[in-house]
Amino acid sequence: MTEQEWVPAGVDPTVPSVARMYDYLLDGKDNFAADRAAAAHIMQLSPNAKEIAQANRAFLGRAVHAVAESGIRQFLDLGTGLPTQENVHQVAARVSPGSRVVYVDNDPIVLVHARALLAENADTIVVEADMREPKAVLGHPEITGHLDFGQPLAVLMLAVLHFIPDDDVVEGLVRGVREVLPSGSYLIISHVTVGELEGDVVGEGREVYSRTSAGNLTPRTREQVAGFFEGLELMEPGLVSTTEWRAEVLDPSLAGPGGADILCGVGRVP
Template sequence: MTEADRVPPGIDPHVPSVARMYDYYLGGRENFAADRAAAEQMIELGRRMGNDAREIALANRAFLGRAVRMIAESGVRQFLDIGAGLPTQDNVHQVAARHVAGSRVVYVDHDPAVLVHARALVAGLPDVAVVEGDLRDPGAILDDPAVTGHLDLSQPYAVLMLAVLHFVPDDAEAAGIAALVRERLRPGCHLVLSHLYAGNATEDAARAGRQVYAGTGAGGLATRGHDQIAAYFDGLEPLGPGVVPVADWAPEAAPGGAYDLVRPGILAGVGRASR
C-alpha cells in the first residue's frame, strides 16, 4: 500500500498535522511526508537548544501513564482526554484497565484522521467512547450528550489536556479554557496537563518553532513560562512535585526539588479539586 492509499477521505496529506507529527516523534507510522518534514524541522531546532524532541514526546507519553495510574489507584474511574491525538501504545483506557477494572474513558479530538483511527481502535469496547470536539470550546465538550451519556460528571473524573493547550496561541484564551475546565471540576476531580515550556529559548528559536507550526492544521504555537503554566492549576491541590519538567513528574516526587527550569521543553502537573 502506498502512502497515497492510506489517506482518509477529506484529509490533505500535504498539510502537516500536529497529531501526525506527534505520532512521528513517538516512532509511529500514521504520518505522511509533510508531517515528517515538519517534525524534522522541530527536531533539528530542539537539537540546537540541547533538547531531543523525540525524547520529550516519549517523556510526555510516560507522564500520561504515571498520572492515569495514580488517579485510577486513588479510586477515580472516569477519564476525559481532550485533544487525545492518534492512538498509540499505552492509551488512557489501556493504562487504567491495567490498574483497576471498570474505568470509563472518552477521547475527544477535532482532527478527522484522529477520530477515524481512534474509533477503529476502540470498536467493541463498551467502556470507551470517541467524541468529536474542539479544545477551544471545553464547555461544549463537557455538555455534549455523547460525553455526559458515557461519563457521570456528578462523580469524580479526570480531565486530561496533554501537550495541546500550547496550540492556542492567545494567552488569555488559553487561560480561559483552563479556567472553565477548573470551574467544572467537582471535589475529587483531577486536571492532568502538560504544556510546551519556553525556558531560556531565544526569541529567534521561539519564532522558528512558531513558523513550523503555523503551516500545520493547528495554525499556531505558544511557548509559555512556568508561572503561566502553573496558573492553569489555580485553586487545585497540586499532586506530586507540582509543575515540573515532564520527565521528572511522578506521584512520589517531592515538591521543591532541584528541577531544571532553564532548558525549554514540556512542563507537566496534576491538580485535584478539593472544593
C-alpha cells in the same frame, strides 16, 4: 498501501498535522511525508524534540496510574492525538477494570484510527469535538451519556494548550473545565516552555507550526502554566518537567540535548 490510499476524505496530506508530527516523534507509523519533514525541522531547532515527546507520553501513563490509584474511574482526554501504546484506557484498566474513558479530538485521521482501535470496547468512546469550545464539549450528549459529572473524574489536556495562541482563550478553557469538576476530580496538564531555546529559534519553530493544521505553537512561562492549577491541590512533586514527574529512575536519555521543555502537573479539586 500508499499514503494517498488511506487518507480520509477532507484531509490534505501535504499540510502537516501536529497529531501526526507527534506520532512521528513517538516512532509511530501514522504520518505523511509533510509531517515527517516538519518534525525533522523541529528536531533541528530543538534537538531534544523526540525525547520530550516521549517523556510527555510517559508522564501520561504515570499520571493516569496515580489518579486511578486514588480512586478515579472516569477519564476525559481532550485532544487525545493518535493512538499509540499505553493509552489512557489501557493504563486505567490495569488499575481498575471497567474505568470509563472519553477521547476527544477534531483531527479526522485521529478519529478514524481511534474508533477502529476501540470498536469493541464499550467502556471507551471517541467523540469529535473542538476543545476550544468547552461548553459544547462538556455538554456533548455522547460525553454526558458516558461520564457521570456528579462523580469525580480526571480531565487530561496533554501537550495541547500551547496550540491555542490567545492567553484569554486558554484561561477560559481551563476555567470552563474546572467549573464543572466535582470535588475529588483531577486536572492533568502538560505544556511546552521555551526551555533553553533562544528567541530566534523559538520564532523559527513557531513559523514551522504556523504551516501546520494547528496554525501555531505558543510556549508559555512557568508562571502561566502554574496559573492553570491555582486553587487546586498539586500532587507531589508539583509543577515539574515531564522527565521528573514521579519517575522512579530519571532516564537521562529523555532529557536529551538542550532544547525546549514540557512542564506538567496533576491538580486535585478540593
